[in-house]
Amino acid sequence: MAIEPGAKIHVAERRAFETDVRRHFVGEIVEARDAYVVVRGFTFVYDGATAEFVKRPEVRTRVIPVVDARLCINVIPESVDLAEVTYASIGGKAIVTDGEAWSLDVQEFGINR
Numbered sequence: 610m611a612i613e614p615g616a617k618i619h620v621a622e623r624r625a626f627e628t629d630v631r632r633h634f635v636g637e638i639v640e641a642r643d644a645y646v647v648v649r650g651f652t653f654v655y656d657g658a659t660a661e662f663v664k665r666p667e668v669r670t671r672v673i674p675v676v677d678a679r680l681c682i683n684v685i686p687e688s689v690d691l692a693e694v695t696y697a698s699i700g701g702k703a704i705v706t707d708g709e710a711w712s713l714d715v716q717e718f719g720i721n722r
Contacts, residue, residue, distance in 0.1 A: 612638055612641060612646060612675070612682070612684060613638065613641050614638050614639055614640060614641055615637065615638065615687065616637070616638045616684055616687070617635070617636065617637050617638070617650075617684070617685045617686070617687055617689055617691065618635070618636065618637075618638065618646075618648065618682050618683060618684055618685060619633065619634070619635050619682070619683040619685050619705060619713060619715075620633065620634040620635075620636075620648075620673060620680055620681070620682050620683075621633050621680070621681040621683075621715065622634075622679060622680055623679045623680070623681065631654065631655030631662070632652060632653070632654055632655070633652075633653040633662060633705070633715075634648065634650060634651070634652050634653070634669075634671060634673070635650050635651055635653070635685070635689075635691055635694045635705070636648035636649050636650020636651065636669075636671070636691060637649055637650060637691065639670070644674060644675060644676050645672050645673060645674045645675060646672075646673050646675060647670060647671070647672055647673075648670070648671050648672075648673055649668060649669070649670045649671075650668065650669065650671075650691050651664055651665060651668065651669070651691060651692075651694065652664075652665045652669055652671075653665070653696060653705075661696060662696040662705075664694075664695060664696075683713060685711060685713065686711055688710075688711070689707045689711050690707055690709075693707045693708055693709070694706070694707050695707075695708065696715075699712075702714055703715050
């Protein structure tokens with residue numbers, strides 16, 4: 610399996626409809642099976658009023674199917690402190706970052722239109 614317990618991931622859920630909630634998730638895999646992973650981390654939800662992703666403060670455990678075509682799963686460095694991950698706009702590009710050495714351009718997921 611390409612992703613195993615201890616790996617950290619960023620998950621972007623593609624919307625089926627314009628009105629669907631935009632949701633992203635960052636977390637650490639605690640269990641991995643053939644078709645799903647159990648991940649503990651943070652949910653980010655898009656706030657249309659501010660045009661920003663807002664981090665939910667509570668840690669959540671999610672079961673994520675790894676065979677779902679609606680999900681874009683990115684493996685992120687193990688050194689990333691998940692509690693520090695946030696969204697920002699740098700140079701007109703939407704990124705998710707830990708504020709240190711790691712960042713990921715998420716423009717392709719439609720964070721800013």
